[in-house]
Structure formats: structure tokens, C-alpha cells
Amino acid sequence: MSLQALSSEYxxxxxxxxxxxxxxxxxxxFSRLVHISRPVLIRGVQIPTVRLWDDDYLAASMGEAxxxxxxxxxxxxxAVTRGPDGKLYFVEPHLEKMKMSEFLGPKVRGEPHRSEIxxxxxxxxxxxxxxxxxxxxxxxxxxxxxxxxxxEIPWCSAAFGRSPDAVNLWIGNHESVTSxxxxxxxNIYTVVRGSKHFTLLPPAEGWCLQERMYPHAKWTRESSNxxxxxxxxxxxxxxWASVVDPDIPGxxxxxxxxxxxxxxxxxxxxxxxxxxxxxxxxxxTIAINWWYDMEMRGMSWVLLSFLRGGGDVPYGNDADxxxxxxQEPL
Amino acid sequence: MSLQALSSEYxxxxxxxxxxxxxxxxxxxFSRLVHISRPVLIRGVQIPTVRLWDDDYLAASMGEAxxxxxxxxxxxxxAVTRGPDGKLYFVEPHLEKMKMSEFLGPKVRGEPHRSEIxxxxxxxxxxxxxxxxxxxxxxxxxxxxxxxxxxEIPWCSAAFGRSPDAVNLWIGNHESVTSxxxxxxxNIYTVVRGSKHFTLLPPAEGWCLQERMYPHAKWTRESSNxxxxxxxxxxxxxxWASVVDPDIPGxxxxxxxxxxxxxxxxxxxxxxxxxxxxxxxxxxTIAINWWYDMEMRGMSWVLLSFLRGGGDVPYGNDADxxxxxxQEPL
Numbered sequence: 001m002s003l004q005a006l007s008s009e010y011x012x013x014x015x016x017x018x019x020x021x022x023x024x025x026x027x028x029x030f031s032r033l034v035h036i037s038r039p040v041l042i043r044g045v046q047i048p049t050v051r052l053w054d055d056d057y058l059a060a061s062m063g064e065a066x067x068x069x070x071x072x073x074x075x076x077x078x079a080v081t082r083g084p085d086g087k088l089y090f091v092e093p094h095l096e097k098m099k100m101s102e103f104l105g106p107k108v109r110g111e112p113h114r115s116e117i118x119x120x121x122x123x124x125x126x127x128x129x130x131x132x133x134x135x136x137x138x139x140x141x142x143x144x145x146x147x148x149x150x151x152e153i154p155w156c157s158a159a160f161g162r163s164p165d166a167v168n169l170w171i172g173n174h175e176s177v178t179s180x181x182x183x184x185x186x187n188i189y190t191v192v193r194g195s196k197h198f199t200l201l202p203p204a205e206g207w208c209l210q211e212r213m214y215p216h217a218k219w220t221r222e223s224s225n226x227x228x229x230x231x232x233x234x235x236x237x238x239x240w241a242s243v244v245d246p247d248i249p250g251x252x253x254x255x256x257x258x259x260x261x262x263x264x265x266x267x268x269x270x271x272x273x274x275x276x277x278x279x280x281x282x283x284x285t286i287a288i289n290w291w292y293d294m295e296m297r298g299m300s301w302v303l304l305s306f307l308r309g310g311g312d313v314p315y316g317n318d319a320d321x322x323x324x325x326x327q328e329p330l
Numbered sequence: 331m332s333l334q335a336l337s338s339e340y341x342x343x344x345x346x347x348x349x350x351x352x353x354x355x356x357x358x359x360f361s362r363l364v365h366i367s368r369p370v371l372i373r374g375v376q377i378p379t380v381r382l383w384d385d386d387y388l389a390a391s392m393g394e395a396x397x398x399x400x401x402x403x404x405x406x407x408x409a410v411t412r413g414p415d416g417k418l419y420f421v422e423p424h425l426e427k428m429k430m431s432e433f434l435g436p437k438v439r440g441e442p443h444r445s446e447i448x449x450x451x452x453x454x455x456x457x458x459x460x461x462x463x464x465x466x467x468x469x470x471x472x473x474x475x476x477x478x479x480x481x482e483i484p485w486c487s488a489a490f491g492r493s494p495d496a497v498n499l500w501i502g503n504h505e506s507v508t509s510x511x512x513x514x515x516x517n518i519y520t521v522v523r524g525s526k527h528f529t530l531l532p533p534a535e536g537w538c539l540q541e542r543m544y545p546h547a548k549w550t551r552e553s554s555n556x557x558x559x560x561x562x563x564x565x566x567x568x569x570w571a572s573v574v575d576p577d578i579p580g581x582x583x584x585x586x587x588x589x590x591x592x593x594x595x596x597x598x599x600x601x602x603x604x605x606x607x608x609x610x611x612x613x614x615t616i617a618i619n620w621w622y623d624m625e626m627r628g629m630s631w632v633l634l635s636f637l638r639g640g641g642d643v644p645y646g647n648d649a650d651x652x653x654x655x656x657q658e659p660l
Contacts, residue, residue, distance in 0.1 A: 001635075001636050001639065001640035001641075005640065006632060006636050009632045009635065009636075010629060010632045013626070013627070013631065013632055014627060014628065027358055028357055028358050028361060028488065028489070029491075031358060031361035031362060031365070031489075032361060032489075032490075032491055032625070034365060035361070035364060035365040035625055035628070035630075036625060036627045036628035037628050037629060038627065038628055158358065159358070159361075159362075160362075161359075161362055203629075204629065204632070295362070295365055295366060296343065297343075297344060297366045297368065298344065298365070298366035298367050298368055299340060299367060299533075299534065299633070300365075301343065302336060302339045302340045302343055302534070303629070303633065305331075305339065306331050306336050306339075309331065310331035310335065311331075
């Protein structure tokens with residue numbers, strides 16, 4: 001049986017159904033859902049203090065603290081992008097330090113002809129990292145907001161039998177997009193303000209995304225006022241999906257069955273390990289996510305690797321796969 | 331990546347480790363173990379009343395009730411066996427009705443030159459079937475023993491979120507063997523007396539067993555005193571492992587990593603859905619098992635089918651696979 005046949009059987013059995021819970025599950029109920037490993041929309045995950053989070057509160061709480069913000073000319077951080085030489089690169093964003101008040105101010109939100117997109121998406125455990133849970137020093141740019149952000153979701157930690165590996169704060173608007181990818185983490189994603197729009201593919205349909213090796217690059221600028229440009233990182237390649245935006249008609253083969261789900265303020269998404277996700281957001285969206293290590297024992301990890309086609313994939317710039325990626329040369 | 335490579339990665343990650351619990355898990359702990367889907371030896375599953383189960387108690391409790399016992403000339407019920415025509419058949423046992431006192435008496439246990447092997451292994455929910463849990467009439471040959479046999483294991487039912495599909499009583503001795511096979515059920519197997527010896531292979535190593543299609547047959551006798559003979563069932567084939575006994579050296583390829591575990595009286599084995607198992611027992615072993623439906627949502631079912639190589643397998647009598655099966659012509 002091929003990967004194609006396997007994904008077809010998976011779809012025949014599961015369709016595009018996602019479970020909706022009107023209130024958070026118990027740890028035991030959640031443990032069963034983790035075993036099923038399909039996305040779940042969960043309402044009623046209460047984080048009381050974040051209701052206070054208007055811009056003034058955030059700016060005042062954070063004060064002079066500097067935060068790392070991703071800057072790109074196109075809103076696509078960590079995405080396959082065509083470079084000036086016509087080649088495709090996996091391009092990391094430029095990182096810029098600024099105060100929360102600056103990030104939330106007109107420089108970032110100024111309309112209409114701003115040429116750069118700012119997205120707070122540092123996703124390195126920017127609120128709590130695994131060091132925090134190990135009792136080690138864990139400095140955070142968002143130290144001042146920690147009293148508002150629970151380090152754990154009790155029913156998740158109980159179900160997984162462990163503390164999170166990372167807790168992240170995300171702030172961005174409709175111009176910021178996360179290209180489709182998967183993480184080896186169980187993910188609880190809670191929207192505090194605005195709404196997040198996910199396009200999801202199950203691990204079984206990963207072959208539809210044509211992962212390829214792309215040379216690594218970063219958005220950089222020569223001086224603080226210069227325009228961003230792509231700078232290649234020598235001898236460093238990244239495996240990434242060739243299909244950058246699954247929402248563009250024709251980008252996915254007919255065998256793919258994307259699930260589109262919007263998470264509104266006050267709602268949470270359980271995104272199981274290995275699920276492919278492309279993420280957009282409406283204006284001014286704030287979200288918090290808790291990443292938990294996936295269970296490595298048993299079949300889950302081996303299966304995710306298998307469904308990605310194993311260890312070796314072709315180079316993206318050699319393959320025809322890059323012809324229909326919807327990327328314009330810069 | 332091939333099935334061979336997948337099973338190799340599974341072995342590299344998991345080895346042949348099986349978890350041993352000194353006391354039964356909580357429902358939540360068990361739910362996590364179900365997700366890992368590896369065998370677990372569990373001590374301390376208490377079924378107080380079965381401690382009374384000596385032969386006299388069983389015979390007296392069951393009285394005149396008739397029970398269905400599997401009879402074969404070789405102790406191999408439900409096994410691939412070479413018929414008098416030289417062909418291999420999947421042969422079901424002859425079923426004989428008798429009283430418990432007769433089954434436990436010298437006819438069955440008479441030594442040493444008895445020509446037939448009796449095994450109580452009806453495994454059709456012989457104590458409780460799904461009808462019982464649905465509140466429907468559920469007549470059982472072992473009605474008289476029901477007060478001694480809990481219909482559910484509380485932490486299992488809570489973890490699975492459902493009642494069992496079937497509860498079975500097994501009584502046999504060292505002459506009775508169950509050929510290697512897998513079931514689409516989560517299985518809790520508790521030994522009451524004696525010991526069960528399992529040889530296990532993970533679903534990922536199923537390809538090592540070379541499933542083939544075998545014509546179906548039954549052990550039958552022409553009259554009540556006649557010897558058992560194989561009678562083929564026309565136009566009816568069964569998919570079964572060609573490797574009948576994985577404990578015979580050379581029967582398994584070197585890529586297989588069998589796990590051998592003995593379950594003693596008072597111990598239980600959690601045998602996850604899809605795990606291949608060959609089962610022997612020491613003298614006069616009594617066991618009870620609870621089968622729970624496996625979770626059909628998500629990937630588990632699709633994966634088990636995939637690991638068995640999908641829908642079509644060759645016919646066993648056409649293939650070279652039958653040459654090294656260790657079966658002698660009758």
C-alpha cells in the first residue's frame with residue numbers, strides 16, 4: 001500500500017470532521033482525544049487575567065522591556081521565498097528589538113503603505129521555556145506578563161503526564177502568515193483577541209505538500225534604515241513544504257483534504273503533533289500556545305517520520321515542484 | 331520508506347522493552363499506556379472470588395451445564411495445518427459439548443497417551459458478550475461463574491470510555507497452543523491459575539509473519555468415536571500468518587524481534603490491538619480476558635491495515651512461504 005492509498009483510507013475513515021467541545025475536557029477525556037490525534041476546537045478555556053489585555057495594559061505592563069519581533073517585507077516569516085537570483089530559499093525573518101509600546105504603535109500598525117510587516121512570533125518558549133519547568137533560570141522578554149499567563153493547562157499536563165516544553169505569546173495582524181509546516185509537539189493554541197484561521201492537513205496527507213530541501217537564508221539589512229534583503233546562509237539547508245500556501249486554488253493535489261477552522265477569542269485549538277498547519281489571522285490577533293513534547297515511545301514518532309517519506313527528499317531548486325509554488329521573484 | 335525500514339525504526343526506538351506495573355494503573359495512567367500501545371505486565375489486578383477456583387469448586391458451580399470445548403489431535407486450534415492432500419489449511423477445532431466435571435476429569439487430563447487435546451477457548455464472549463453490556467439477553471455457558479467474574483475492569487472501561495466487547499474464560503494445559511495472530515481489540519488478559527507464555531511481535535513486524543490466504547477447514551469426526559479428520563469448507567478462505575510457531579528457530583526472519591513474556595497467576599497482560607501473539611501455557615492454566623473495541627477514529631485502524639500490507643495477500647498453497655512453516659503432513 002502506498003502513502004497515497006494510506007492517506008485515502010485515513011480520509012475515508014475520518015473525513016474532515018473536527019470535534020468541538022463546549023467546555024474543556026477532563027484530563028482523561030483529553031487523553032483519549034490525544035490518542036485519536038485529530039484537531040479539537042475547545043471552548044471555555046479560561047485565562048481570566050488576559051481579558052485585561054488591551055493595548056494600554058500591555059504597553060504599560062511591559063514598560064521599557066525589549067521584545068524580539070520578526071520583520072519581513074511580505075509577512076511570510078519562515079517561508080520558502082524566491083530570492084533575487086531566481087532560486088528558492090527558506091527565509092527566516094529579520095529580528096528587531098523594540099518596546100511593546102513601539103510594537104503596538106503606529107510604526108507597526110501604520111496604514112496604508114507600510115513596506116514591512118512585524119509579527120511577534122519568536123516561538124522559542126518566549127514566555128516559559130523548558131528551563132522554567134526544570135526549575136532553572138528562564139529569563140523571558142515577557143517576564144512582566146507572566147503573572148497573566150498560566151505556565152500550564154492543568155488538564156493537558158495531567159493527560160500528558162508532563163509540563164509543557166514551551167509557552168509562547170503571538171501578536172500579529174492580517175498581514176502576517178505562517179507557511180504550512182508541522183511540529184513534533186502536541187499544541188494547545190488559545191486565542192486571546194481577534195481570530196486565527198488555520199488550514200490543516202493530517203500527517204497522512206503530508207506527501208501532498210512535497211517537502212524539499214531549500215537553502216537557508218535570512219532577511220537582513222545592511223544598516224538600520226536599509227531595505228530588507230535575502231542573505232543566504234552558506235552550506236545550510238532546511239527541509240520544508242514546497243506548497244507554501246495551501247489556500248491558493250491548485251496548490252494542493254486533489255487527494256488533499258484541507259480542514260479550515262477559525263479560532264475566535266476565547267477558543268482554543270488542540271493541534272496534535274505532526275498535523276500540518278498554515279495560519280493566518282484577522283486584524284490584531286493575540287494568542288498563547290502551550291507546546292507539550294509528544295509521546296516518543298510506541299509508534300507515533302516513527303509514523304510521523306514514515307508519513308513524511310523518511311529521511312531523504314530532493315532539493316527544491318532542482319525539482320519541478322518549485323514551478324507551481326505561487327512565488328513571484330522578488 | 332518500506333515496511334521493513336519502518337519496523338526497523340520502530341525497533342530502534344522501542345527495543346523489546348515492556349513496562350511492568352506493580353499495581354493496576356489509574357484510568358488516566360492506563361489511557362497514556364494505550365496511546366503508547368505497547369504490552370504492559372500488570373500485577374495486582376484483584377479478582378477476589380477466583381481464588382476459590384479449584385477443580386471441585388468449578389465442577390460444583392457449573393453442575394450439569396454444558397460447555398463448548400475445542401478438540402484437536404495436535405493442540406493447535408485455529409491454526410494453519412497440512413491436510414492429508416498435502417495442502418495447507420486454516421483448520422478450526424472440532425467443538426464438543428461436555429460438563430465442566432467431565433472437562434476437568436481424566437478424559438481431558440488423562441495421561442500419557444491420549445490422542446486428542448481439549449482446550450476451553452471458545453472466545454466468543456463466552457462469559458459476557460456485547461449483548462450483556464447493551465442490556466440485551468446474553469445467555470452464557472458460564473452463567474454459574476458470572477458472580478465470580480467481573481464484567482468490566484474499572485480502570486480499563488474508564489480509559490477506553492466504553493464497556494468491553496467480550497469477556498472470555500480460557501482453560502487449557504501445556505498441550506494447547508494458540509497460533510500467532512493479531513486481534514483488532516485492546517486486550518486485558520488475567521491469569522487465574524498456572525502461567526501463560528506469550529511470544530509477541532509489534533504490528534510493525536507483521537510483515538515478518540507472511541500472511542497468506544488459506545482454504546478454511548474444520549476438524550470433524552464421522553461418528554462420536556471416530557478419529558478427527560480435516561474437512562475442507564468449500565469456497566471459503568482465511569487470511570492467516572504462514573509462520574505458525576515463531577518459537578521454532580529459523581521460522582522468523584532476523585528482522586523480527588519477538589518479545590517473550592510469561593504471565594503468572596495473579597498477573598495481567600495488557601496486549602494492545604494489533605499486536606501479534608503466540609500463546610502457550612503451563613499445566614492447567616485458567617485465564618480470563620477482557621476485549622475492548624479499539625479506537626477506530628484517527629490513524630490506529632488504518633495503520634494496522636497498512637502494516638499488514640493492505641488488502642491482498644497471495645494464496646499460501648501457491649507460495650514458497652509454506653515451505654518453511656515447520657508443518658509435517660498428517
